[in-house]
Amino acid sequence: MALAPLTPQTSRAYVDVHVIQTVPPANMNRDDQGNPKDAMYGGVRRSRVSSQAWKRATRMHFAGNKPEEDHATRTRGVAAALTEKLGALPGVPDEESAARLATSLLAPLGIKAGKKAGDTAYLFFYGQRQLDRLAALIADRIPELLALSDKKREAAVDELGVQEIFRTEHPLEVALFGRMVADLASLRVDAATQVAHALSTHAVDLEFDYFTAVDDETEKKNETGAGMIGNIGFNSATLYRYATVGLHQLKHNLAAGRESGAAWPATVAGVREFVTSFARSVPSGYGNSFAHRTLPSLVAVVVRTDQPVNLVSAFEDPVRLEGESIAATSAKRLANEHAKVTEQWGEPASFQAVVHAFDEKPALRVEDAFGPGQSFPELLAGLEAHLDREFSGESA
Incomplete structure (x- = not known):
């Protein structure tokens, strides 16, 4: 033929x-x-x-044949995952502090909160490397950010380009299968x-x-x-x-x-x-x-x-x-x-x-x-x- x-x-x-x-x-x-x-x-x-x-x-x-850092995760619990990652950074004294930082880091995304504390209103699809990049944004500013009020911390984080991290360097799964965020067109991936x-x-x-x-x-x-x-x-x-x-x-x-x-x-x-x-x-x-x-x-x-x-x-x-x-x-x-x-x-x-x-x-x-x-x-x-x-x- x-x-x-x-x-x-x-x-x-x-x-x-x-x-x-x-x-x-x-x-x-x-x-x-x-x-x-x-x-x-x-x-x-x-x-x-x-x-x-x-x-x-x-x-x-895919996951069974790739290193963990290349994995993608689809979950309501992105805040909990980020809290765990931040908790391992030097300068983060306890889980409560890590949770406060995670909340501030995710605030610029504008994702609606779910019914359960710490959950988002819908599943969010992201790569582990994207979460690593997010943590790296504040790795050298942790004491400074923790000393701020929640409102001032969110304002400081808003200038770091958090949304750009989730718009770029997508893992293969997100690039293939896309990401639907109902009320945030800027985070969608076709x-x-x-x-x-x-x-x-x-x-x-x-x-x-x-x-x-x-x-x-x-x-x-x-x-x-x-x-x-x-x-x-x-x-x-x-x-x-x-x-x-x-x-x-x-x-x-x-x-x-x-x-x-x-x-x-x-x-x-x-x-x-x-x-x-x-x-x-x-x-x-x-x-x-x-x-x-x-x-x-x-x-x-x-x-x-x-x-x-x-x-x-x-x-x-x-x-x-x-x-x-x-x-x-x-x-x-x-x-x-x-x-x-x-x-x-x-x-x-x-x-x-x-x-x-x-x-x-x-x-x-x-x-x-x-x-x-x-x-x-x-x-x-x-x-x-x-x-x-x-x-x-x-x-x-």
Whole structure:
């Protein structure tokens, strides 16, 4: 399949990630009744895993592979976190003093207080390095600031540029997933990533596991009866997962406050980290009960310069088990849909690559649509090389 030519004038690019993944009996993302989430699609009930659940799983995968100082945190308790950090500074005599300093430092942000003492009214998403920079602002002025009244201290802190710290040098998670602060537009960060709700490619039925837990001490006495009984809803499914990264938006978010030229390497590295973590992560709900972690049967990455394209329409007609596995049929359906979209809309990808675990007929169709099968490290290396080769001129 021919790939679209690129020009130095290209201003937008989207990295689409398509995943086919089969999970065994699981309840990784439950609804308000405690059962696996679902949705109607194509006239039948499908298994569903919310975008929020998979975004958090992706973020947790980031955290497991990065040093703590590079982590991001989303919490109502930013004041408590800052209090703890300030309490470790020389010159801060006690926790009460640290709390007073933290309150003054956060005042310029204008974030509304929550109902619980020390909490904000909503979750605030920030990087650990941003909190470190905030503490460094007053590290050499602690005795002076503590000697002031609360009102005068807040006035002094207001001149230090606190808001600028949270507008610049965003950690990767904030740059990717954005930050929404309802009443403070100046602190908002537009997300570079969109993640779809994962849907099963086929119809599913909700099932229940009735379980009993034995009381070990009762068993020793040869007494009968369970120490606990209950049931857990579950289903099993082959899921289609989709996400897209706006390369231009990610670069814009990472450029804020960084030295000229530093944003582009961070952008390419960020895309690699996202693709890796999105592909390898799994929501952990009821993980001890079901041990449902699997790896995808297929990961396809497509770089487009027109718009992101979710290929879920390949599965509007639900896949049925007829001769081939559901995963294999789903992979062929996905390949056909990608080829059809390219042909009908005349917007070929600038890059496409695929990792898959299929043999013979499914493999032929998948590779005809997405290119030769390769290992995941090879896919990542090829994606990085393509982005550097075709888009590095836009990094300035």
